Amino acid sequence: MTQTTAADIAALAERGVTILGCGKMGGAMLRGWLAAGLPPEAATVLDPAPADWLRELAARGLRLNPERVEDAAVCVLAVKPQVMAKAAPQVAHLAGRGALFMSIAAGTPISFFESLFGADAPIVRAMPNTPAAVGRGVTALIGNAAATEAHMRLAEALAGAVGAVVRLEAESQMDAVTAISGSGPAYVFHMIEAMAAAGRALDLPDELAMTLARQTVIGAAELARRSDASAEQLRRDVTSPGGTTAAALEVLMAPDGLTALMTRAAAAAARRSRELAG
Template identity: 60%
Template sequence: MDFGEVSRRGLVLLGCGKMGGAMLDGWLGDGLPPAAVTVLEPRPSPALEARVAAGLRLNADLPADPAVAVLAVKPQMMGDALPRLAALGGGGTLFVSIAAGTTLAALEAVLGTGTPIVRAMPNTPASIGRGITALLGNAAVDAAGLALAEGLLAAVGRTVRIGSESELDAITALSGSGPAYVFLLIEAMAAAGEAQGLAPELARTLARATVVGAGALAESAGATPAAQLRADVTSPGGTTAAALEVLMAPGGLTDLLSRAVAAGAARSRELAG
């Protein structure tokens, strides 16, 4: 992306753990000068501290009028951390929050109702540049602000714009928590392979490679529905059909995932108050 205004006015990153660090790596890799970035992180990693030599500002005074401030602290830390940036609220600085469960209203209560704020929900594959992030802005965000936020978040994967904050609870439960469901699937497949007599390491290798390969195939298929891809590998009366009959039975995988995502969305709503 074009970091022109961000390079000139600066960017503040509040929190630099795994997700914040992944975004920082993406921005710097895309050409954002380290000297344009101020990171506020009470427990900086050695890798982050090493960037100071290149000009990155670590736990330094805030720039007077940064173009954007990215809020990447854990939700439970937001109450203590956000007031440090309250002086930047009011309209001059775009705020981008990736904190799950912290609503636009809660952010506006600290930063001011005239503050442009984008709320976003990335997921952990962002750490390798393969994440997907849903985002939306409050009433103070204009088209340029939303495009800037989208460009920054694109540094760690794909982005999708949504129209309602209420959608974020379901998105948190689907794509935000979704990688954990896939990891559990890999565990379960490997355990099932072991139960059929495979050596543990072989079962783990086969399960992991199968999920990774199937995901890549789904991605390469573009708009082709997953149901069609499933049908393509399912011969009538064959081994796949026998297995899917179990997985797709009432109470099977489809019902379990529906209940799991519903539980995650309910918890997201609880955390948001």
């Protein structure tokens, strides 16, 4: 995992970082940078409806909705895709000042930003996910032709403040990334819902069923994180031949079971990602 270093933070602090749109994902990334040592006065946020915590940070030096952003080492584009065309021009002048543009807008291709900022502007498209809010996200990155290795390392350092980072070989992989890791937390949360519902069907009280389901997923995820064993091996370690887990896995691993269902679900998400990209 790429880690954000003190040198990375110092480089950002010198010219600053601007965030266009600071909702859940943009906010998660800003919190990560601040936790890594970025001083509030080095951050600029452009958001028409800033959250209370951003207003509190403004009292400590964060630049909130200035009339104009004069400079930035990085400009993070974090508004919703449907309003990007309207919002992005307010930072377009930063392209002439050598800023790196880093987009976390789902379904918005690099070519869209090149049409706004020019093909010579360094642009990195990123797909983080919501566990970034607790420092456990994973972000996939791909840069345009103008993004140098130094730009990519900077993008990795930024994303590394909120979790793991991977580089893609081609932008065409982004739809699959969106389907697996971008949308993936929702699948896990639904698994918790489904396990709790199964517990209720077995006459467990609602609260107990949800507690067991939630804590089981949390514990299994932490075990997977800490272990060097593969997911397959971890599954085998829980499964005694002829036991209760084996009985359940016969259902989940049937030809029409969980893998087939997840494959169809991810395919639907990837298809929708391609549709959003136009």
